[in-house]
Amino acid sequence: MNNSRLITPNLQPTLLNRIVWVLLLALLVRVVWLAFFPTNPIAPVDAEGFHLLAVNMRAGRGFAIGWEPPFCPTMVRTPLYPLFVAGIYALVGADPGRALLFHLLLEALTTALVVRLGCDLGGKRVGWCAGLLYACNGTTQRYTGYLLAEALLLPLLTASVWLTLRCLRRPTRKKAALAGFFWGLALLTKPNVQFLALFIGGLLTWRMANHELRITNDESRFTFDVLRSTFVFWLTLGLTLFPWLSRNRIVFDRWALSTAFEENLARVAVVATLAEVENVRVEPWTETWEYYYDRFSADAAARDDWDGRALWGDGCVERQRRQVAITRAARDLVRAHPLSYLRAHLRGVLTSLRDPGHRLWYHVLTGAEWESTGVVADIGARMMWALERGAVGDALRALWLERVARPPLLAALLWWGLGAARVAVWIGGLRGAWCLRRRPWALWVFLGMVAYIVMLPGPIAYDRFYLPAIPAVIVLVLTGVLQPVRTGGTIARGCPDCWNAV
Secondary structure, three states, X not given: OOHHHHOOOOOOHHHHHHHHHHHHXXXXXXXXXXXXXXXXXXXXXXXXXXXXXXXXXXXXXXXXXXOOOOOOEXXXXXXXXXXXXXXXXXXHOOOHHHHHHHHHHHHXXXXXXXXXXXXXXXXXXXXXXXXXXXXXXXXXXXXXXOOOOHHXXXXXXXXXXXHHHHHHHOOOHHHHHHXXXXXXXXXXXXXXXXXXXXXXXXXXXXHHHOOOOOXXXXXXXXXXXXXXXXXXXXXXXXXXXXXXXXXXXXXXXOOOOOOHHHHHHHHHHHHHXXXXXXXXXXOOOOHHHHHHXXXXXXXXHHHHOOOHHHHHHOOHHHHHHHHHHHHHHHHHHHHHOHHHHHXXXXXXXXXXXXXXXXXXXXXXXXXXXXXXXXXXXXXXXXXXXXXXXXXXXXXXXXXXXXXXXXXXXXXXXXXXXXXXXXXXXHHHHHHHHHHHHHOHHHHHHHHHXXXXXHHOOHHHOOHHHHHHHHHHHHHHHHHHHHOEEEEOOEEEEOOOOXXXXX
């Protein structure tokens, strides 16, 4: 292969001009959004936590979340985004609003990476159209206004996927090292993707072990080179994580990346499981949700002989001990009701997948809650109730009344428009996956990433948790929609064999 082919697909002047305009559009869309819909950057509890981590690190209080003493060290968050925010505060002052300017730059960088990923996977037209679609994406632009780790995770994860695809196409030590390094950075930004990184690492190892391209006539030397590339990926990933893992080993006596999964087990999985056992439908963070969590915490406190209400008044060592006790109790409860946990998790995923997002966007655009429209919030559940009783006419009548006749015009347009868009995305994504069937390594990367990110949040799934998958989904959809496919000796509508561009 001519080396120039690795760098030319998106360097032509016409495409470069388009990319520049796409990047400017991404910035303009987000600036206009923030101007018309100003936010409190630290309003979400997670955003407040990142702000406090940055402030406390700058003040010499360590990696701790808290407005006042005791400033207990934590490992529920990973350090890269708090360090990023702390660096911004050092430059422009500890004003969360000013940090949003750097979020805009990160979004422009993500847009450029989406263009590069699209060009490599589907050609120039897919690349710049993917960048255009990402620039106008309403979900990513909405979260630009909050101090959340997804702002940094998006460019890092997009770069990781792009580098992974290049390494899968033609493994080299340099590509393996870059892929390992960027996956390490993504893990240090948000620990939720740690099992996705392990999956990608396993995929790279499998690919390298079964690599069939002939680079040298010396088969034994070639095998050694491939195995060395595999070793380089894992070594680079491990070295990137090692300083943070060593810190946790020293402070908490654990070789661990984060306690996020452990805390979510108690704060999310247990609540959903208890509600499922008692056949109660509960939405996250409502009063009912908090009731179940308080009841579980009280039971854990009684079993371990400590007062859960006094948690925040205790020293750091005692607080850590109690968190370990809660985690242990959570594991025991989930193990005692595995089917209930699984049903609650899958129901949360399915509910989020069929939710168009109308309630959220109606509140964003009008300031009013969807419930103020007076229509049924979950029309799917209402129709299913009727269909289970064989009342097809009643189900159709409910759909007409609750989504056409009764709601305000904006509410109806949002529900139908967002619903149609979501269906189109899934159809386009399936078409893109079908087009990639002849490039199984790329297909495994995209399907694995989307499936992991969709399944992970379970009962608390909503659009923020799906942010990391948006660049990959956009590229996958456009690869299936825009490109021709070669079948035999002809070109049919679909996607090309442009895998050589990677």
